[in-house]
Amino acid sequence: MTACAPVVPPSSGATVDSATTASATTSSADADGQRALWIDAETIALDVSGEAEEVVLQAAGEEYVLEDAGAMTEEQADAHRRYADYATFTVPRQLDVAEALRGELAVVARDGSGGVLEATGVQIAGVLDDVYxxxxxxxxxxxxxxxxxxxxxxxxxxxxxxxxxxxxxxxxxxxxxxxxxxxxxxxxxxxxxxxxxxxxxxxxxxxxxxxxxxxxxxxxxxxxxxxxxxxxxxxxxxxxxxxxMPEGWEGLDKPAAVDPAAAQIWEVHVRDFSVADETMPEDLRGTYSAFTESGSTSVGHLEDLAEAGLTHVHLLPTYDIATIPEVDQAQPDCDLTEFAPDSPEQQACIGEVRGDDAFNWGYDPLHFNVPEGSYATDADGAQRILEYREMVMALNDMGLRVVNDVVYNHTSGSGLSDTSVFDRIVPGYYHRLDAEGNVERSTCCENTAPEHTMFDKFIVESAQLWAETYRIDGMRFDLMGHHPKDNILAVQEAVEEIDPDFLLYGEGWDFGEVAGNAMFEQASQLTMGGTGVATFNDRLRDAAHGGGPFDEDPRMQGFGTGLWTQDNGSGLTGDEGQQLDQLLHAADLVRIGLVGNLADYTLTTAGGETVPGSELDYNGAPAGYTEQPGEAVTYVDAHDNEILFDLLAYKLDHDVAGLDRARMQSVNLSLATLSQGIGFVTAGSELMRSKSLDRDSYDSGDWFNAIRWQCGAAEEFGDSTNGFGVGLPPAWTSEAKWPWAEETLNAVEAPTCEEIEFSRDRHLEQLRIASSTGAFSLGTFEDVAERVEFPLDGAGEPGVITMTIDMSGLDDAFEQVTVIINPTPEPVEQTVPERAGAAMDLHPVLQDSVDEAFAEAGFDAEAGTFTAPARATTVFVE
CATH class of the missing domain: 2.60.40.10 (Immunoglobulins)
Structure with missing residues (x-):
């Protein structure tokens, strides 16, 4: 687009003549930007100087004088919040609006001597919604x-x-x-x-x-x-x-639905799942059809997870993706297995072909209603439809429901670009424009406009199509906070007519041009409580990790990474006293996260105050914001940012041994799996999966992303057991962290196959505990508030959380449950006087645990004292 002039100061009310027409005296070619807003059939809004004597609309070679209509009405101002202080002008009735909209438009404001104060193009989304x-x-x-x-x-x-x-x-x-x-x-x-x-x-x-x-x-x-x-x-x-339709499709039996609070989700990329599985037929690796191969290692692992209590598989984007070639896919022109663990050569070689290879996360939508062709055995035509349905059917047959990751908040292209679809059909409508008429890009790419009627319609009908014709069971909305709340609720209503148990959740982040409900009421964390639509819980995530995902130095420690209890020497968390203060507050954030970030749940903070979750501080925002526990997605890693193993590699003291790293992996995952919210785990984290410290592997190829099922025995993927130490992470996303990455890749060893197996088995145990124990999925605020307590909260025992859950009166296998989360390097004793005299014992699953440390666990009934091993989450039951 041409360069835009500065915005004219807000109007104090222009004086104009009544509507007349005349030949244009200022060419519309002289106009720049699109600062005028045609908001309905009768009204144009403009930020125009009070010196304006005349404001005209130029259309089809004619000028139409616009009558000053004063300030926006209350309704107009709410619909156009960013521009609520603009002056409005009435469009003359003799104008053929439909015909005018087919051509070039300009609005010109002139002073009393005819001098041009403003000449600009016109944004037309509002009038299109009105007229059509x-x-x-x-x-x-x-x-x-x-x-x-x-x-x-x-x-x-x-x-x-x-x-x-x-x-x-x-x-x-x-x-x-x-x-x-x-x-x-x-x-x-x-x-x-x-x-x-x-x-x-x-x-x-x-x-x-x-x-x-x-x-x-x-x-x-x-x-x-x-x-x-x-x-x-x-x-x-x-x-x-x-x-x-695959055989049996029309009579497909869905897995039994679960309350959102009982959902356990495994987030996986279709290609990552099987591309490195040597037990998978080669022509099916990286495809939808891989999920149907029950004799393979990857599918066998998924079946084990399902048997243990996994309920949903979350697929990273599987609609038609703009950034993955479906036919000619480039390969790195080097032997990636030859280079050193901390070498830059692997990422450099991948970088040469990353725009043309077979890998991308897929957050670049091209066609929203078609399965991606590169994941089919034949990308040309309808085979992808059949194979997608076969995948859904296979996952359902394992007892797993299917969640699609959807990205309606942006498109890959706009304007006249090769990947522009909507904008070449109705220019200027489907994308959100700024005050100058440029497409907003706060999402990363070309922001769409779900606030416009026809894109709202498109999203709702697209969701219906996936729910009805592909029989998916849920959706995760990327950057959901960029959607109006009304749009997401319309989706919810539509899909629940098809499946009342359809699971909806999304990223409720509040940023960009829409932040703070600046354009409409957003579908963000602080607005979605009470809707049944869940949002990702960054409060527990950051408290467990320490710091935040955008830290320049990745070594900041938190509750689950050794803060105060095993300092890593980085100096980032201050002296011992400062570390203790940070740890105690982090523990408070973990506690509110364990109960699903309920706004009205009360707890005693490290400062001794009893407050509701909504008054517990998280970087200036309320830590508690949900009305029901199933409205929080509880997680410690996802595809975004470093995967859990890599976070621990950066943050734990480098001297922590391999088996203890596996234990810390398990403790952190337990925060998600044993919470009252939706449990969410990145595929492979239970296997200590690494991406060699890559913080944003969206375009890093199979080498950094694949799950290494054969524990270093897959020839094509080198000898790394889990993907750690396969080179410095790609410069295009992670070069700023290379100084710490190089040190970490040299100081920390990849896990042994035995340690990976240990980590896997511990996660399966935690899933079995969650699925067999109703205490971890109470489902309602009332039950959580009445039954879940943290008897040793407040200053308590630093670095340890004790949680009790009273199940009396409920139809459950256990009357009482006590959980001790101990990420510290030493065993602990926790005395809960209310449990004195109880017949508490180690949970049956842990009595047969692969971790021999649970042999140290015990309960002194006389004193009400529990003993729990180091680096473990221990569950006792009565």
């Missing part, structure tokens, strides 16, 4: 009637839309005229039976603000349900075709 409100009720994309396809696309500003129909992606198209419904702005065409299986694009003639002229685009369908390889063309397929 009926479009919200239309069927868009591909529909079937009497076994014949019909195609419809919303393009209200287009001058013409035609259908390009191809028998194959490479064939010359036949062009079919599409007809516009002027009431809705929808263009449609009715097809023939023999169109099924053919490919298509839309030929759209539309004025585009990026070039300031009419452009003709050939563009895929944003509502596509199938695609050619590399997303070159949309494909006409019937999702109800039996050929696209």
């Amino acid at each position: 409100a009926d479009a919200a009720d239309e069927d868009l994309g591909l529909t079937w009637k009497n076994k014949k396809p019909e195609l419809a696309v919303w393009a209200p500003t287009a001058r013409s839309v035609e259908l390009e129909l191809h028998t194959t992606p490479d064939a010359e198209p036949t062009v079919h005229r599409m007809k516009q419904d002027k009431r809705t702005g929808v263009w449609s065409v009715k097809g023939k039976k023999d169109w099924e299986g053919q490919f298509y694009r839309y030929r759209v003639e539309v004025w585009h603000p990026e070039t300031g002229q009419v452009e003709t685009h050939s563009v895929t369908d944003p509502y596509s349900v199938s695609l050619a390889a590399d997303s070159t063309h949309s494909q006409i397929v019937d999702l109800e075709d039996p050929a696209l």
Whole structure:
């Protein structure tokens, strides 16, 4: 876009004449940016100087004088919060609004002598929502009637839309005229039976603000349900075709639903899951079909997790991804196994091909309603649909529900870019623009605008499609705080009509142009309490780790990484007294996290105050913000930032031995698994998985990301048992941490296969405890508030948390449960007078634990004193 002039100071009220028309005296070509807002059919808003004597709209070579309408109404100001102080102007009735919207628009403000005070383009999303409100009720994309396809696309500003129909992606198209419904702005065409299986694009003639002229685009369908390889063309397929359904699909039995508070989630990337599994058929590695191979090591592990109590598999993005080639995939042109553990050569070699290789996390959506083709055995056409359903069916057959990671908050491209779809059909509508008319990019990429009616509609219908036609069981919303709360609640209502137990959660972070509800009430942590939609709990995460995910120096310690109890010598946490103060506050944050970050749960802080969770401080924000425990996703690692093993490598004292590192892995994972919230674990963390300290492995290739199932025996992936020490992490994300990474890669050893097996078995034990003990999934605020206590909170025993759960009167295997979380290097004794005289014993699962340290655990009934081993979470029951 052309450079934009500074914004004119806010208006104190311009004086203008009544509506008239005249030939334009200032060319719209002189206008820059898009600072005027056409907010409804009758109103344009502008931040204009009080010196303005005349404000005009230029459209179709004419000028239309706009009448001063004063300040925004209350309703307008709420709908356009960022611009609530703009002046408003009335559009003259004689203007053909629909016709004006098809061409270039400009608003010009002049002073009394005719001098131009402002000349700018116009943002049109508001007026489109008003004029074409009926479009919200239309069927868009591909529909079937009497076994014949019909195609419809919303393009209200287009001058013409035609259908390009191809028998194959490479064939010359036949062009079919599409007809516009002027009431809705929808263009449609009715097809023939023999169109099924053919490919298509839309030929759209539309004025585009990026070039300031009419452009003709050939563009895929944003509502596509199938695609050619590399997303070159949309494909006409019937999702109800039996050929696209695996045997038994229509009668698929879903795993029993669980309360959100009982959910245990395993987050995995489709390619990571199997690409390094040598027991997997080579042609299925990295594919949807890998999940169907029950004889493989990777699937066998997943079956073990499910048997132990895992309830959901969370798949990183699996819609059509802009940044993964589906046909020609590059490979690093070097032997990555040859280099030293702290060498920069591995990442340099991967960096040469990272834009063209087979790996990306996939947070770059291209077509939201089509499975990604690179994960199918054949990327060209509908095979991906069948194989995706086979994957869902296989996971369901294991007893696992399926969660899709969805990214509606941005697209990979906008404007005229190759990966722009929406913006080449309705320019300036589907993306959120700033005051100058530029696309906002606070999400990383091209921010979308779910606050606009037709993108809200798209998101809701997309969620319905995945829930209904692919039978997924949940969704995780990326950067959910960039969505309006109303949008997420509309999704919730829609998917729960299909499946009342559909699980919804997301990232409720509050930042960017929408922060603080600046544009609308957000779907953020502090607004979603009471909705049943969960948000990720960064409070417990940061308290367990120490510091935060964006620390320059990664060695800051926390409750689960040795703060005060085993200092790593970094000096980052101050002297011993400062460390103790930090540890006690971190323990308070862990406690409120263990009960699901309930706003109204009361606890005694390290300072001796009894406060509700909403008054416990987390960096100036309330630590407690939920109304029900299942509204918190409790986790200590995720795909973002360093994985748990790597965090511990940085933060634990380097002298901590391998088996004790495995124990610390287990203690930290227990904070998620044994919490009252939704338990969430990154795939492979139970195997001490490492990414060689990579903090953001979104584009780091298989080498840094693959789960090493064969513990260093997979020839292609070198001899690292878990992925640690396979080179310095990639410079494009982690170079700032290389000084600490190099030191850590040399000072810390990768775990042995025995230590990895120990870590795995301990996690399975914790899942069995959680799934067999109702105390860890009470499900309601009332039960948690009444039954869960921290009898030794306050100053208590530094570095140790004791939690009691009274299950009397409930239908459960145990009457009383006591949990002692001890990440310190020494065994501890914890006296709970209320337990004196009780018949407490070690949980049956721990009586057969692989960790011999639990033999030290015991209970003195006379004194009510528990003994718990070092670096362990110990559960006693009665």
